[in-house]
Amino acid sequence: MVEPDLHNVLLILYNAGATRVPASEVQWESQMAPALNRAMSMQYIVYRDTSKGRRFSLTEAGYVAIGQEPPNYMSVSRMLRSLLGLGK
Incomplete structure (x- = not known):
């Protein structure tokens, strides 16, 4: 529980x-x-800056x-990363 x-x-x-949501939305x-900062530091949320602006997504942990x-x-x-030895 969080x-x-x-x-x-x-x-x-x-x-x-939940996925690739524009910051404005x-x-x-x-x-x-x-x-929000805590959610990002705990990797519940990630973001990516794109040519169309910042996009937020929930992670599996989120x-x-x-x-x-x-x-x-x-x-x-996750299964493919595990099989390829790419970590988490």
Whole structure:
């Protein structure tokens, strides 16, 4: 179980689409910054800067932290990395 503020940050991203969500579409508020930073440091959330702006995604750990089943492609990706010896 994660802290309520961290859980809320993860749920907001999950409800916004969970994967490759444009920063402008995520409804985080400024007081959520500490929880958002913690989510990223704990690798529940990752982001990528693209030519279309910053995109946020839940990681497999992020899905698990909010009690949701990660998409199947995450399990396949993890299996392939394991088979190829690429670590986590």
